[in-house]
Amino acid sequence: MPEDARHLPPEPDAPPGELLGTGRTADVFALPDGRVLRRYRTGADARGEAELMAHLAGHGYPVPAAWPGERPTDLLMERLDGPTLAQAVTTGTLAPDAAGRLLADLLRRLHAVPPRTAARPGDRLLHLDLHPENVLLTARGPVVIDWATATEGDPGLDGATSALVLAQALLGMPPEYAGAAPAILVPLLRGLPPLGPHHLAAARTRRAADPVLDAADHERLDAALALVRACAAEAAASEAAAG
Structure with a gap:
């Protein structure tokens, strides 16, 4: 080997397939066998995510079929x-209230899915990032993706986090979308158990600590x-009026 070659940086890995998308923490590639590979750039271990998705699928919850990859950072x-x-809401193919x-x-x-550990009474499986970008409308029905933040805990935190993430996204959109925020948020919140102030406070604290949030x-x-x-x-007032 030439002397100079010993000091060259290693060649970067070849992409495993066509790059389909890049998120804040991971890239998604199309594989020749028809599957996709989600690879975390942050070094996060995806093996627990694959196990959780298998648990959810085993209980009939709509998630993609998933398998561990060759690397700890890979999820197939x-x-x-x-x-x-x-996309369905912004293109008008689904009404905001139906989305909520x-x-x-x-x-x-x-x-309602049985938790895997339930360290505390009342703990449930939480997604903690379940918003419209993480729901695919497929031929077999809606499928929930991106389980990187999933954990177990108080289900009220999950609902509060979903609502808060959605509200942030809507407020960052053009006025015609931001002004229609109650059309999706009210049905969402009406369909969940009432959120306590502690749920909203915990969701705000968690959201503020998210390292991928930008200044906006x-x-x-x-x-x-x-x-x-x-x-x-x-939502509470409409529920009281209806009941």
């Missing part, structure tokens, strides 16, 4: 076709929390 999944729930009800149904179904996300955080509180009050 079946490739699914269909728009995200966010669908998110609430997916959260309720998740919290942080600027919208308090406004998003106020929006969720207002929509929760509206």
Whole structure:
């Protein structure tokens, strides 16, 4: 080997396939066998995610089929076709209130799945990032993706986090979408058990500590929390009027 070659940096890994998308923490590649590979750039271990998804699938919850990859940072999944729930709403193929009800149904179904450890009474499986971008509308129905933040805990935190993430996203969109936020948030919150102040406070704290949030996300955080509180009050009032 030439002397100079010993000091060259190692060649980067060849991509495993066509790059389909890049998120804040991972890249997704198409594989020749028809599956996709999600590879974490952060060094996160994806093996627990694969085990959790297998547990959920075993209890009938709609997740992609998943397998551990060759590397700890890799997660293999079946490739699914269909728009995200966010795309369906923005293109007008699904009404905002229907999207809110669908998110609430997916959260309720998740919290009905038996937890794997249940360290404390009442603990349930939590997604902690279940929003319209993480729901694919496939031929077999809605499928929930991106389980990197999943854990077990108080289901109220899951609902509060979903609402807060959604409110932040809506407030960052053009006025015609931001103004329609209650149309999706109120049905979402009406479809869940009532959220206590501690749920919203915990969701805000958790969201503020998220290292992938940018400056704009942080600027919208308090406004998003106020929006969720207002929509929760509206949901409670409509529920009382109906009952």
